Amino acid sequence: MSDPQIECRALWKIYGKRQVEAMRAVQERSLSKEEVRDEYGCVLGVRNVSFSVERGEIFCIMGLSGSGKSTLVRHINRLIDPTSGEIHVAGARVDRMGETELRQLRAEKIGMVFQHMALWPHRTLAENAAFGLEVRDLSPPKRRAAAEKALAATGLEGWADHYPDQLSGGMQQRVGLARALAADPEILLMDEPFSALDPLIRRQLQDQFLDLSTKLKKTTVFITHDLDEAIRMGGHIAIMNDGEIVQIGTPEEIVTRPSDDYVREFVKGISRIGLVRAETIMTPLDGRQATPKTISTGSRLDAVIDLFLPDQQPLTVIDPLGSAVGQITITDALRALRG
Amino acid sequence: MKTDLYNIFDTEWVPVGDWIEATLKYVVENFRYIFQAIKVPFDLVLRGFEGALTGAPDLLIYAIILLVAWQAGGRRIALIAGASMLAIGLMGAWEPAMTSLSIVLTCVIFCALIGIPLGIYAARSDRFWLILRPILDLMQTIPSFVYLVPVVMLFSIGNVSGVIVTFIYALPPVVRLTNLGIRQVRPDMVEAARAFGASRRQTLLKIELPLAAPTIMAGLNQTIMMALAMSVVSSMISVTGLGRMVLRGIGRLDMGIATVGGLGIVCLAVMIDRVSQSFGVSARDRGHRKWYETGPVGAFYRPLAKFRHAAK
Numbered sequence: 001m002s003d004p005q006i007e008c009r010a011l012w013k014i015y016g017k018r019q020v021e022a023m024r025a026v027q028e029r030s031l032s033k034e035e036v037r038d039e040y041g042c043v044l045g046v047r048n049v050s051f052s053v054e055r056g057e058i059f060c061i062m063g064l065s066g067s068g069k070s071t072l073v074r075h076i077n078r079l080i081d082p083t084s085g086e087i088h089v090a091g092a093r094v095d096r097m098g099e100t101e102l103r104q105l106r107a108e109k110i111g112m113v114f115q116h117m118a119l120w121p122h123r124t125l126a127e128n129a130a131f132g133l134e135v136r137d138l139s140p141p142k143r144r145a146a147a148e149k150a151l152a153a154t155g156l157e158g159w160a161d162h163y164p165d166q167l168s169g170g171m172q173q174r175v176g177l178a179r180a181l182a183a184d185p186e187i188l189l190m191d192e193p194f195s196a197l198d199p200l201i202r203r204q205l206q207d208q209f210l211d212l213s214t215k216l217k218k219t220t221v222f223i224t225h226d227l228d229e230a231i232r233m234g235g236h237i238a239i240m241n242d243g244e245i246v247q248i249g250t251p252e253e254i255v256t257r258p259s260d261d262y263v264r265e266f267v268k269g270i271s272r273i274g275l276v277r278a279e280t281i282m283t284p285l286d287g288r289q290a291t292p293k294t295i296s297t298g299s300r301l302d303a304v305i306d307l308f309l310p311d312q313q314p315l316t317v318i319d320p321l322g323s324a325v326g327q328i329t330i331t332d333a334l335r336a337l338r339g
Numbered sequence: 340m341k342t343d344l345y346n347i348f349d350t351e352w353v354p355v356g357d358w359i360e361a362t363l364k365y366v367v368e369n370f371r372y373i374f375q376a377i378k379v380p381f382d383l384v385l386r387g388f389e390g391a392l393t394g395a396p397d398l399l400i401y402a403i404i405l406l407v408a409w410q411a412g413g414r415r416i417a418l419i420a421g422a423s424m425l426a427i428g429l430m431g432a433w434e435p436a437m438t439s440l441s442i443v444l445t446c447v448i449f450c451a452l453i454g455i456p457l458g459i460y461a462a463r464s465d466r467f468w469l470i471l472r473p474i475l476d477l478m479q480t481i482p483s484f485v486y487l488v489p490v491v492m493l494f495s496i497g498n499v500s501g502v503i504v505t506f507i508y509a510l511p512p513v514v515r516l517t518n519l520g521i522r523q524v525r526p527d528m529v530e531a532a533r534a535f536g537a538s539r540r541q542t543l544l545k546i547e548l549p550l551a552a553p554t555i556m557a558g559l560n561q562t563i564m565m566a567l568a569m570s571v572v573s574s575m576i577s578v579t580g581l582g583r584m585v586l587r588g589i590g591r592l593d594m595g596i597a598t599v600g601g602l603g604i605v606c607l608a609v610m611i612d613r614v615s616q617s618f619g620v621s622a623r624d625r626g627h628r629k630w631y632e633t634g635p636v637g638a639f640y641r642p643l644a645k646f647r648h649a650a651k
Binding site for chain 2: 077079103104105106107108110111112114115116118120121122131132134135136179183189
């Protein structure tokens, strides 16, 4: 069942000349970020991070700027070398790869999308999209075909011979996505891909990406500083603070059971209505009579509220096998809604 | 010897001049053959240019200059270049102008060949740049008369030595601006290239150099201008060309010939400056047209492309 495509174990990144010393000191005395900076003049980028991403899922890493999320994602294709720890990608040890292997991994298996697009202005869209194939010395017709296919997948047919500065921001980021998809990699790394766009376009691109993602089933690591976006995207969300992952869970787990005040603060303004499931808020039946109104497990809070609209009789929760497992009263529903 | 405290610094305490003279003498006596060997490539290229530019019919060269200007910068630049060169021709300064032009071109070729790699390496290594910078400052600020004498002693007089003197003076801007241009490339553009599996070489050739090209061309343009500015000074080591007309005019108090030489340098400078600047305009600012779609080449290419399109 479990088939992790990306796995990081006990990953550390310390920047600075004395990183080895600092690393040892941090592990022995568990220094804070500030103590490391003052004692060793080193910056703690990533602190003892472990996580795994299943094949085909979208894994969100959420955190404020400076929390180390961009640093973390760059370890997966080793644009940044870890100070210690293991990185497994598609069954290979990335942290032990040599330069040639690494380049092959980046060109063939991992596509990356950048916050500020980072499209090359002197290249046409087709040349941008096919860059990963060009560095692998594929023939020009093959490159062209792959680029056109990728551009078509992101809704940019017919733009292949234009240049990035002739496009709007939203279209540019679709080129960014096309470039990541052109080599048909197994993995996508998306570093705040939609943050630089205005809200309407962002929403549009999120939907487009989700559509594409269900079709292509790429394993995706999606970085964002916006919890709403993370919830829309993610099968799992990891929340980072000061280089550490403070909580990993499904959107519902994060919203209903935040692990500390930092996460609680984030979750505050998030609507629970499409997240919380019936079985999370039900109370066990404990011998009470099943009511005629029923709802199946897995239904979200919005469906529960819809059933309370005509009258306020309690609901009985039915599991997939058809047996009653719990009951929801109007009070439970309202409490869950308030959070 | 009694030291005069009042005028203490009138005495030469550290005989720098003597040391330099002794070193130079030693080098000249023992290693002159090395410097003679250095001359060879300069000599070959210079002779090639000079032979072509002065040997060919004047009108042919004039037409070629016009076509190059048109290709580089369009009709307007061609018009400016045409007018400047016509002025030179009508003043009867064509032959020396061609000599000056060939010296400048030779110098630019060597400045580019040596300066651009130096600049690239300087952009890669902060330490190298730290060492290189004061040397470039020195090359630019030291009065050129100072190294005129050692160059003559090591390389003897003549046009090739003129190219070498000019090379020393004109090299710094291309190194500086190549360094600057590469350092100014947005880091995420380079990171993106790495993220898609490019090697350092591929990143340099496919991403960094093209993005830095306008800045590098600005450096080459400055190099060209400085090379032209040296032509009068270098005529003192019997370099021929427009500079010598000026020098001869000054020597004989012949204002006519000095002014013709001076005007010739100005016209040549205008032509070279405009043409070389047009080479530096990025494709983005030209509306993304390929170079072969504009100018005289475009005039041939466009109908051809249309024909091919129709044939399809």
